[in-house]
Amino acid sequence: MNNKNVTSSWKSAFRRGFEKKYIDLIIDSYKKISGKKFQQIPWEDTRRNMLCEQMRKDKAKYGITFNISTEAGVYDENYEDSGRIDICCYLNSLEEQYIAFECKRFLKKEIIPSYIRNRYYGEGIKRFEDNIYSGNMNIGGMIAFLEEGDFSKLHSKLTTELPQYALDNAVFDISSQYSHQYILKTKHGRNGNDDIVLFHILMDFS
Numbered sequence: 001m002n003n004k005n006v007t008s009s010w011k012s013a014f015r016r017g018f019e020k021k022y023i024d025l026i027i028d029s030y031k032k033i034s035g036k037k038f039q040q041i042p043w044e045d046t047r048r049n050m051l052c053e054q055m056r057k058d059k060a061k062y063g064i065t066f067n068i069s070t071e072a073g074v075y076d077e078n079y080e081d082s083g084r085i086d087i088c089c090y091l092n093s094l095e096e097q098y099i100a101f102e103c104k105r106f107l108k109k110e111i112i113p114s115y116i117r118n119r120y121y122g123e124g125i126k127r128f129e130d131n132i133y134s135g136n137m138n139i140g141g142m143i144a145f146l147e148e149g150d151f152s153k154l155h156s157k158l159t160t161e162l163p164q165y166a167l168d169n170a171v172f173d174i175s176s177q178y179s180h181q182y183i184l185k186t187k188h189g190r191n192g193n194d195d196i197v198l199f200h201i202l203m204d205f206s
Contacts (some may be wrong), residue, residue, distance in 0.1 A: 007015055021062045022089050022099060023199060026143070027180045028061075029054035030203050041147045044105035047205065051143075053105075055087070066090040082187050085133055087143070099199075100133040100139040108149035116161045120144070125165055129188050141199045151204040155182045158200065162186055167195065175200075194204050 012162045035051045052070045059068060073082040087101040106115075124142055127133045134140040146154050164168035166186035175182050183199040 005203070018091060018099065019199070021064060023141075023178060023183070023201065025059060025062045025064065026051070026141075027178055027203055029058055030201075031057075034203070034205060041107070044081045044103060044145065045146050047105065047147075048103045048143075052087050064089075066092060067095065071114060091137075096136055097136055098134065099137060099139055099141065100128070101143055102133065103143045104129065106154055107147055108151065111149055111154050111157050113138060113157070113161055116158065120158075121165050123164055125188065125198065128198060129190050131190055131193050134196060136192070138194045138196050139199075140196055144200065144202045146202065146204050146206050148206050151181075151202070151206060155202060158184060158202070162200070 029051055033054050036050065041092070049070060052068060055068050056179045059065075067090045069088045069090070070086065083096075084141045085100045086103040089101070090100065091097040104124055110119075120142065128140045134144050144154065144158070157172055159173070161173045162184065167189055168187075170187065172184065172185040174185050177183070180183050180201075184202075186198050186200065188198060190196055
């Protein structure tokens with residue numbers, strides 16, 4: 001077995017040991033902040049910071065000891081807009097391995113194909129495909145904050161639109177595995193790297 005295959009096998013085993021912990025933590029944290037009311041619809045960053053703060057408070061419950069940060073900086077000289085990772089869950093003390101979660105806010109008027117293409121895919125999923133986010137891991141996540149509109153419509157629209165961006169046009173609804181409505185799973189190809197699995201966690205704040 002060559003070094004590339006050994007590395008790939010290690011990544012897969014490492015990923016399986018952590019993915020459920022972090023998804024469970026995210027869902028639990030969402031439930032705790034979902035009742036928070038605002039006079040006006042909050043900014044995406046405001047909602048993200050609330051979620052991340054709650055995750056930090058509760059991480060020990062899931063046996064998580066490493067740092068969880070917001071807006072972790074990434075840089076790639078070949079990429080005009082590398083961006084900053086919304087929620088970065090480090091998997092070691094040196095912060096070399098991490099799972100990135102990118103957050104996108106949806107309003108009623110934004111539950112449309114063009115918004116999913118330009119913002120959710122173009123400024124989210126594509127950064128995973130381009131090895132900008134989670135470049136050293138084969139797992140990542142997208143978190144959709146619905147602030148107004150129909151939650152079932154958002155789920156339906158993402159289920160309809162995501163196949164064109166996923167390998168084999170495959171989108172899996174794995175909500176029942178986590179007792180949360182809704183969680184989708186897709187796989188995406190990356191240049192010069194292993195394919196990456198993305199978990200799409202939908203949150204209803206409407």
